[in-house]
Amino acid sequence: MRLTGIPLFLLVATAAVGTMAATVRGWRRLPVRIAGLLAVEILAVAAIGLWVNRSQRFYPTWESLTGASQVAAVTETAAGRLDxxxxxxxxxxxxxxxxxxxxxxxxxxxxxxxxYAEQPDRTFPLLVVLGDDPGTRPAGVLTVVLAPTRATTAASLGTLRAAVARDARSADALAVVAGPRWHALAAAWPGHPAVATGIDQAVRGLPAPLAAPQRLPS
Structure with missing residues (x-):
């Protein structure tokens, strides 16, 4: 039974009402009166606390209430074939x-x-340069340099992201650097990634490399 579930709240609230009814029936007996009033107060406070906790999510699980911790399992980052x-x-x-x-x-x-080699648990955003090799290795990103021709289409380049992910540790984020000659090709790229005219500008718009995600055991 979940700590924030309606069934638990209804159970405690019903117990409070039932205890109140039993206390009224045995009101003339002092021990019953004292024990009944005490039990009703405890159950009423518990019911109110459960409802507030359900609304505010102070303790979403029994583990968080008792302080029992869960060990997060790290999903291993797969190495690229060209690493x-x-x-x-x-x-x-x-x-x-x-x-x-x-x-x-x-x-x-x-x-x-x-x-890149020093961070085997990271995936890196992708920077695509249309044109000549910039001659630099921007920090924090994987760079692909393409030399398009008139036969190159944006639709065909839609397979590039998956191809890079197979051969290197690339993240989902993508930016394209293109001069005036190839700007139309970059603008038509599937998914419409950010297009910049300079490498520094493009890199600033990309997120930092990502560590392997963590998940809590079910």
Missing amino acids: PRLAGATAVAWKPAEAAAWHLARPPLLLAPPD
């Missing part, structure tokens, strides 16, 4: 199967942040 290569200081020539449909001028590059 060993991404730990290096250079860009990785990335060759996902999906790239054939992107119609790029050259293979995409995948760059990890400098502290």
Whole structure:
């Protein structure tokens, strides 16, 4: 029976009413009167307390009321297939199967942040650069450099996020950096992520790397 459930409140309230009725019936007997009044007061206070707790959620569970703690289980962050290569200081020539449909001028590059290998429990937001290699590894984000062509479509690039998640520890957050030439392509990207003209601007709009989520055992 849940601490904040209606059944428990009704049980205590019914017990209070029943005790009051029994006390009235035995009112002439002093021991019954004293014990009955005391029990009614306790049950009435308990019923009021349960109702207030149900409304305010001071103690949502029996464990929180008794102080018993639950140990949170950490969901392990899955390693990307290219994690060993991404730990290096250079860009990785990335060759996902999906790239054939992107119609790029050259293979995409995948760059990890400098502290990627030091945070194996983190997933990193994704920064997509349309155009030339910026030559930098922005902190806190995974960077993909794409060289689009006129045949590249935003719809085909919709598979990029899943491809990166398979090969690296990427989070859901995504931003696109594009100059005037590729701005229309970036603006039509599936899901309409944030589009910036500079890397610093795009990185500022992305969240920090995420630790593995925690869950309480059921």
